[in-house]
Amino acid sequence: MDPISAVIITTSIGIFFIGIIVFFSDHKRSSNIIFSLICLFFSFWAITDFLTDIPKFSKHILLLSKLTFVGPIVIPALFFYFSLIFPVDTIEKKPNSLIYKFFIFLFPVFFLFILPSSLIVKKAFLLQKQEIALGWKVGFETGSLYFLLIFYAIIFIISSLIVFWKNFLKSRGKIRSQLKCIFIGVTLTVIFSLFFGFFLPVFFKIYALAKLSIISFIFLLFATALSITRYYLFNIKVILSETLVGIIALLLFFQLFIIDKSWVRVINVGIFLLFCIFGYLLIRSVLREIKLKEELEAANKELKRLDEAKTEFLSIASHQLRTPLTAIKGYIGMIEEGIYGGVPEKVKEILEKVNDSNERLIRLVNSLLDISRLELGRMEFEFEKVDIEEMLENIVDEFHIAARKKGLKLVFEHPKEKLPEITIDALKMRQVFLNLVDNAIKYTYEGEIIVKAELKDHGNERIRVSVSDTGMGIARNEIDQIFKIYRRGTGVRLFPEGSGVGLYVAKKIVEAHNGKIWVKSQGKGRGSTFYVEIPVRKSAR
Numbered sequence: 001m002d003p004i005s006a007v008i009i010t011t012s013i014g015i016f017f018i019g020i021i022v023f024f025s026d027h028k029r030s031s032n033i034i035f036s037l038i039c040l041f042f043s044f045w046a047i048t049d050f051l052t053d054i055p056k057f058s059k060h061i062l063l064l065s066k067l068t069f070v071g072p073i074v075i076p077a078l079f080f081y082f083s084l085i086f087p088v089d090t091i092e093k094k095p096n097s098l099i100y101k102f103f104i105f106l107f108p109v110f111f112l113f114i115l116p117s118s119l120i121v122k123k124a125f126l127l128q129k130q131e132i133a134l135g136w137k138v139g140f141e142t143g144s145l146y147f148l149l150i151f152y153a154i155i156f157i158i159s160s161l162i163v164f165w166k167n168f169l170k171s172r173g174k175i176r177s178q179l180k181c182i183f184i185g186v187t188l189t190v191i192f193s194l195f196f197g198f199f200l201p202v203f204f205k206i207y208a209l210a211k212l213s214i215i216s217f218i219f220l221l222f223a224t225a226l227s228i229t230r231y232y233l234f235n236i237k238v239i240l241s242e243t244l245v246g247i248i249a250l251l252l253f254f255q256l257f258i259i260d261k262s263w264v265r266v267i268n269v270g271i272f273l274l275f276c277i278f279g280y281l282l283i284r285s286v287l288r289e290i291k292l293k294e295e296l297e298a299a300n301k302e303l304k305r306l307d308e309a310k311t312e313f314l315s316i317a318s319h320q321l322r323t324p325l326t327a328i329k330g331y332i333g334m335i336e337e338g339i340y341g342g343v344p345e346k347v348k349e350i351l352e353k354v355n356d357s358n359e360r361l362i363r364l365v366n367s368l369l370d371i372s373r374l375e376l377g378r379m380e381f382e383f384e385k386v387d388i389e390e391m392l393e394n395i396v397d398e399f400h401i402a403a404r405k406k407g408l409k410l411v412f413e414h415p416k417e418k419l420p421e422i423t424i425d426a427l428k429m430r431q432v433f434l435n436l437v438d439n440a441i442k443y444t445y446e447g448e449i450i451v452k453a454e455l456k457d458h459g460n461e462r463i464r465v466s467v468s469d470t471g472m473g474i475a476r477n478e479i480d481q482i483f484k485i486y487r488r489g490t491g492v493r494l495f496p497e498g499s500g501v502g503l504y505v506a507k508k509i510v511e512a513h514n515g516k517i518w519v520k521s522q523g524k525g526r527g528s529t530f531y532v533e534i535p536v537r538k539s540a541r
């Protein structure tokens with residue numbers, strides 16, 4: 001077999017497969033059916049053309065030459081129809097669609113009807129030796145309606161191009177890419193096939209390159225296959241792997257008939273069968289991968305949606321919660337101050353407990369609000385110059401009573417030299433330190449809590465604040481986990497009031513100041529030290 005014929009046969013087999021795949025991918029859609037028919041007729045065209053050149057069939061060259069015209073007769077009409085219904089099957093919706101179809105298919109029916117006569121092909125003959133090149137061995141004498149057929153083909157293909165172009169201009173997004181793809185494919189095919197299959201043989205009597213007109217259809221078919229499968233890369237992967245497996249299987253199969261030694265044939269049958277099995281497995285795995293990817297994508301989308309909904313809910317709920325909590329705080333304050341009359345000591349004690357719980361709730365709600373702000377990207381910072389030493393002193397003062405109640409010593413170790421002023425969001429950084437001291441008191445049964453501030457590294461000045469306690473400590477494997485959202489250490493089951501959000505928010509706030517937060521602990525029951533480090537100069541982002 002000469003190389004050109006081999007290419008044509010392989011292409012036609014491949015295209016036949018593409019047609020079948022497209023048909024079975026959704027056989028209810030008209031565009032899929034029409035495209036599959038185009039593929040089928042193209043394969044028929046290539047096969048009959050191939051048979052014409054085989055010397056064994058030279059007795060039937062007239063019949064075979066006529067059969068090679070079936071493809072070129074039917075394809076332009078099918079393609080024009082395809083241009084009308086792709087990518088949206090609109091023609092069905094038109095009231096006069098039957099008339100449409102009738103007019104479109106009137107032409108191919110007419111040409112097919114006259115094909116057996118000599119109106120299109122008068123005579124077919126074997127070419128002289130010097131004319132034979134690239135496998136083209138048969139020439140033919142054109143009949144009187146041959147040019148009408150060419151005219152019909154050109155008009156229909158150009159009309160399809162115009163329809164595609166118009167749809168292309170109107171379309172957007174994915175459909176636009178699909179139409180662009182087809183438009184390029186059609187244009188390349190038309191230029192190539194007209195040049196090799198019509199101009200050269202008809203005007204210059206060069207038959208030698210005419211076969212290239214068939215090969216040029218590859219452009220169109222691949223472009224269309226690309227767009228028909230919704231311009232979707234994964235499907236193309238399937239199409240390609242299926243086509244490749246199909247072609248190789250067929251070649252292996254044909255090879256069985258060429259071999260004459262029986263033992264080689266047996267080996268080849270084995271290879272063929274093995275290939276079929278592996279090919280099947282390959283296609284199945286590609287299909288499975290695609291299905292998995294699609295499912296994952298869908299699940300991912302759903303998760304994102306749920307996550308956004310959750311954050312939005314969190315934000316709304318926290319706002320609603322904050323107002324009554326602030327009101328409670330106000331009323332407790334007023335009762336304690338005796339605005340509504342004298343309060344007995346016993347009630348005062350209880351009020352204090354109510355106030356403590358309320359404060360905790362307020363902090364939790366504030367943290368939840370911060371989380372929703374962080375996740376929605378709505379956290380805003382107001383930077384100002386702050387004396388951090390003063391800030392820490394105030395915080396330690398605030399917690400004195402709470403520490404004393406638990407029998408803990410709480411001290412603030414002043415730095416040796418005065419710390420420089422630092423540009424930070426005072427409220428948010430205060431919240432970070434409050435959380436660290438609150439945790440230290442919460443998770444320590446006895447001993448002391450030391451808050452320290454110092455200036456580090458004189459080249460690149462940073463202020464380092466540390467809060468160390470003699471409390472329950474943190475297990476080595478939990479050290480990285482506790483800064484994640486809703487994560488709590490395993491030892492805190494005795495403290496149901498925690499929520500696992502404080503350190504997460506603190507980390508985000510510190511990072512927004514270009515700083516670092518970390519913890520060191522010798523292990524369970526051996527205390528822990530939390531560090532926060534913020535650059536003095538570039539603390540604001």
Ligand code: ADP
Nearest residue numbers: 439440443473482488489498499500501502503
């Ligand atoms: P919460 O304290 O509400 O649980 P945080 O985010 O503030 O949430 O802390 C997360 C976890 O880190 C805590 O549940 C606890 O396991 C651990 N942790 C925080 N501070 C300390 C500390 N000072 N000592 C021991 N464990 C701590």
